[in-house]
Amino acid sequence: MAIEKKSQRDSLIWAAAKLFRRQGYSGTGLRDILAASGVARGSLYHYFPGGKEQIGAAAVTAAGGLVTETFAELAKQADGPADFLRCYTALLVRWLEASDFQDGCPITTTLLETTPGSTAIGDAGRAVFADWGEVMADMLAQADWPQDRIAPMATAIIAGLEGALLLARVQGTVQPIHDTVAALCTLLEPTAA
Amino acid sequence: MAIEKKSQRDSLIWAAAKLFRRQGYSGTGLRDILAASGVARGSLYHYFPGGKEQIGAAAVTAAGGLVTETFAELAKQADGPADFLRCYTALLVRWLEASDFQDGCPITTTLLETTPGSTAIGDAGRAVFADWGEVMADMLAQADWPQDRIAPMATAIIAGLEGALLLARVQGTVQPIHDTVAALCTLLEPTAA
DNA sequence: AATATTATGACGACTGGTCTACATATAATA
DNA sequence: TATTATATGTAGACCAGTCGTCATAATATT
Numbered sequence: 001m002a003i004e005k006k007s008q009r010d011s012l013i014w015a016a017a018k019l020f021r022r023q024g025y026s027g028t029g030l031r032d033i034l035a036a037s038g039v040a041r042g043s044l045y046h047y048f049p050g051g052k053e054q055i056g057a058a059a060v061t062a063a064g065g066l067v068t069e070t071f072a073e074l075a076k077q078a079d080g081p082a083d084f085l086r087c088y089t090a091l092l093v094r095w096l097e098a099s100d101f102q103d104g105c106p107i108t109t110t111l112l113e114t115t116p117g118s119t120a121i122g123d124a125g126r127a128v129f130a131d132w133g134e135v136m137a138d139m140l141a142q143a144d145w146p147q148d149r150i151a152p153m154a155t156a157i158i159a160g161l162e163g164a165l166l167l168a169r170v171q172g173t174v175q176p177i178h179d180t181v182a183a184l185c186t187l188l189e190p191t192a193a
Numbered sequence: 194m195a196i197e198k199k200s201q202r203d204s205l206i207w208a209a210a211k212l213f214r215r216q217g218y219s220g221t222g223l224r225d226i227l228a229a230s231g232v233a234r235g236s237l238y239h240y241f242p243g244g245k246e247q248i249g250a251a252a253v254t255a256a257g258g259l260v261t262e263t264f265a266e267l268a269k270q271a272d273g274p275a276d277f278l279r280c281y282t283a284l285l286v287r288w289l290e291a292s293d294f295q296d297g298c299p300i301t302t303t304l305l306e307t308t309p310g311s312t313a314i315g316d317a318g319r320a321v322f323a324d325w326g327e328v329m330a331d332m333l334a335q336a337d338w339p340q341d342r343i344a345p346m347a348t349a350i351i352a353g354l355e356g357a358l359l360l361a362r363v364q365g366t367v368q369p370i371h372d373t374v375a376a377l378c379t380l381l382e383p384t385a386a
Numbered sequence: 387a388a389t390a391t392t393a394t395g396a397c398g399a400c401t402g403g404t405c406t407a408c409a410t411a412t413a414a415t416a
Numbered sequence: 417t418a419t420t421a422t423a424t425g426t427a428g429a430c431c432a433g434t435c436g437t438c439a440t441a442a443t444a445t446t
Contacts, residue, residue, distance in 0.1 A: 024306035026219035040426050109305040111363050113217035125363045156376035163352030170304050170318045176348050183349035235394045
């Protein structure tokens with residue numbers, strides 16, 4: 001379900017997602033998206049009568065969903081929350097460096113630009129964050145965390161990752177990611193003091 | 194030094210900062226900035242020959258500096274790092290709710306949109322984050338934190354706050370801030386288990 | 387009076403997103 | 417098979433908006 005059939009519609013969505021992540025939502029014109037996807041101008045409004053906003057929402061959903069899948073798979077394989085974080089960190093660092101710190105979180109920029117102006121994009125973003133939170137919560141539950149501390153901790157993990165990714169991108173170093181993850185891991189393994 | 198004399202130059206900077214925070218950098222036209230500041234088009238290029246990018250950098254520096262001052266003052270008054278975080282949280286929550294979740298971090302959106310494309314804006318952002326980190330580090334040092342854990346923790350705090358603010362804005366709730374700050378406070382007060 | 391500094395708004399080359407009208411392909415119906 | 421019907425894809429016009437430049441006017445400073 002991740003990489004769908006290469007219809008024009010999907011070409012548009014993924015081209016948009018890529019560009020939005022690097023240049024932001026407002027900074028990306030429909031021209032860019034069309035050029036990157038090789039789709040003709042008029043076809044866009046055939047697939048997305050809602051125009052740019054609808055493409056934005058679809059891009060957030062698609063890119064966010066890909067991250068959700070990565071999270072879920074990693075959570076299954078990892079040996080507890082702390083190990084999960086370290087594995088994900090490794091991926092993150094590789095992606096960041098491979099793109100010369102151009103590819104950060106695929107949805108934050110778009111969401112910050114359009115919140116709370118666009119309800120469609122906002123809804124898509126909230127749904128994605130909810131999915132991520134659920135994966136984290138399941139993982140914490142499986143590590144026998146106390147029920148009442150699961151939801152807050154899941155949120156804190158996502159917040160920490162998002163913030164660290166932002167700092168890393170701006171500073172052009174992966175150090176903030178390591179620092180933040182180290183702090184999170186301290187919380188996740190209270191045993192190893 | 195916070196609210197400078199009301200010259201045209203400063204009017205432009207603060208109008209730009211306000212608009213960039215709410216609508217993003219690309220989403221804000223010079224038109225909007227000029228209208229909001231009541232300055233004529235040509236005057237803009239008198240004060241900022243570098244055009245929009247230079248205004249962006251100036252806005253990041255100005256808005257970021259204001260936050261630095263708030264941090265510094267709060268750090269002086271607060272009773273330790275955890276108390277500092279709780280006080281700042283109270284401010285943050287008030288600002289967010291007062292603006293109907295429109296006013297988030299005044300520099301993140303602009304930075305995400307322009308990094309690493311614009312070196313001028315990027316440099317301004319890095320300088321601001323460095324200042325913030327220094328305030329946090331000083332505070333941790335005064336709380337007798339071990340030297341080698343100060344810098345990472347300072348980064349983790351900023352990352353957590355940034356991420357929490359992002360989530361709060363998108364979700365339209367202040368809950369993520371409380372959750373994240375609670376986690377950070379657990380790290381800052383290892384005594385109260 | 388002569389010279390900097392500050393301030394101005396019209397202009398141009400271009401891009402923004404959106405729309406309407408048209409062409410083709412696939413499928414359903416008669 | 418012939419004829420609709422529906423989905424898919426295309427082309428270009430449209431105007432408000434983008435940023436930046438310029439020649440000029442008003443004001444300060446010497």
